[in-house]
Amino acid sequence: MVDFQKTRDAFDLPEGIVYLDGNSLGPLPRAATARVSALLRDEWGQRLIRGWNEAGWMAQPGRTGDRIACLIGAAPDTVTVGDTLSIRLHQALHAALQAAPDRREVLTCSGNFPSDLYIAEGLLRTLDKGHTLRVVPPQEVAATLSDQTAVLMLTEVDYRTGRLHDMARLTRAAHNLGAVTVWDLAHSAGALPVDLRGTNADFAVGCTYKYLNGGPGAPAFLYVRPDRAEQVSPALPGWLGHAAPFEFEPSYRPAPGISRMRIGTPPVIALAALETALDIFDDVAMSDIRARSITLSERFIAGADALGLQLMSPRDPARRGSQVSIAHPEGYAMMQALISRGVIGDFRAPDLMRFGFAPLYNTEADIDTALAHLSDVVLNRLWDNPAYSVRQAVT
Template sequence: MSEAALAKEAAALDAADGLAAKRAEFDLEDDCVYLDGNSLGALPRGVAGRLSDVVGREWGRLRIRSWEESGWWTAPERVGDRIGRLVGAAPGQVVAGDSTSVNVFKAVVAAIRLRDTGSRDEVLVDAATFPTDGYIARSTARMTGCRIRVVDAADMAREAGPRTAVALVNHVDYRTGRLHDLPAVTAAVRAAGARTVWDLCHSAGALPVHLDATGADFAVGCTYKYLNGGPGAPAFLYVRRALQGRFDSPLPGWNSHADPFAMDPAYAPADGAVRGRVGTPEILSLLALDAALDVWDGVDLAAVRAKSLALTDFFLRCVEAYVPRGRVESVTPEAHGERGGQVSLRCAAGPAGGAGDVMAELIRRGVVGDFRRPDILRFGFTPLYTRFADAERAARVLAEVLEGTRRQ
């Protein structure tokens, strides 16, 4: 198909896009092709004003009174419930705070402590996991006398057995964009008598997640990608309601105490999601995230998913039409049921250099994706602000870079 035909198709798809108006809620230049929302989401326009008020009025004038009068103290649960709606969790099961790494640690140790027998001494880890998850898992294994067994996420369901205490799985592979079967893996691990900890960093806000409906035990995720919370935004922790009374956090901070201001030297855990807190909440970044989540008000996750799949399908068609054969290869699954919200292309070295050089030139020409060593170009498609015209332009500029030309 010709460039003119694909550009015309992109315009028609954008005109029919039910989410198109959402782009105006983000601080993006009209000519910006930003395809790195799977690393850092774009800035929602409402965040700057909200932070100005938090700093100038709540902190600047109300000062200490804001813990009560401005609702700072309960912000982790309030923001957690807003995230919960986006990951299929009823209120009272998600708390916002700390980093993803810290929350992985809490969840994995807590899952091990829930085991029904000491013979469950095995932690299954997704072979393609994000490195931090693996680091944390190995540390928890050393601390708890468990052993790590690394398995492919696709094999996790059948690998769980009588020795398994917990399975730590990435819902979407950060490198390839492969979506793993959360319901099936959760059911199989549970049938084996073990617990699941799901890493939702690359799925929260990109596609519907049904934590309650699927019986997931624990889940963690960051909020600075598809949820647009900003660099270093607080992460979140999900603890299934049925487990909350037995959730034994390895980080029993004063904020998770049943009566924090009693300053009791003996720890007594609070009820509910509050038990997932540790120390004083990161108020500035937490309230920036709270404001960022306003863009999700009234948004149907099914519509987000439908547009995400349409965008990635269209981008792959454009790449096939524009890019010289053999120069790139998609490592993202074609099947919709196995695809997250990004497209990853393996890029062989050529006249334009290696994949890192290609991405640097794409960024210089106004198409922002990212590069993962040694040879992966990643393009994240964020349905709230990515246009079909962006997908077409990205594929066209990629072809130009690989050919060493600039088309007129």
């Protein structure tokens, strides 16, 4: 039996707050402040340049990558950490297109992050080889896959609705047609079991500031299937992806395997915070997290149903990530009202309230408190209060 009280205690959660926005930014691990302070004071401050070797900074991206690999069903030495998700996606898509040189269609769905589409558009424009980015509704992806598809690029969990793609089935279908897959795990990693090895996915990317709780602006990760890694000619050949970074050779030679996808100097301070966040996963199986996520979200949905609210997430928990979305014309004001009562979810235009469930720290009591406030908001039409309905800058 997993001790979720222990994992909850590992976070420094503010008094009186029910935090249901870990799908946007996870909370502060209690150990992070001391660890980062020690890194600054003892490693950077005292060791200075020697920290790169003596304090293991240079090895951080691979070391952290191996820990994330455990959470997404990947083998050691297949994941590297650093840069942002946009950069990682650019690298992955560029590499995937190399593996399908005779095809010109990148297939994705409208449930993908718009930012993933921007990066794909940008890369295809830079390549200028006649590639097209084909965007279809999520439910049409399988039927649209064809022997024209170069790359199937999908985000497993829809950030709006929590709808979950069937990674195993779609990866198999893509491979059967000769296409290469790129999976964005931004809303998957740390939220539900992912089986990169089992599904035989080619490339995957994700961020670490959502369910992995790495902190604001925490670095992203990139997975490359080992056989693919040896074939990649990196789009962004950085010095730390060189076979011998400190030889300062005039031309790039790729490092072996995943290491070639390293780019510049690793974000040492951010990685130290992330490592404390990953520590919290050490005693928990992703299957336990998933089971509890379903318990929490089903409890929430039952309450929302009782209030007559419109569920925008799949009702079948097997088809849903670890979030529940509710549509309401007054969703913006409703969320402001909830936040003013200490229940933090978020809002996505035009009308979506999002509630993320992170079993490492969310409890049944959190759900019940959230539902009590949601009931108050609905039954008393609190959205009519101008204090809530006037739009502010949103994140």
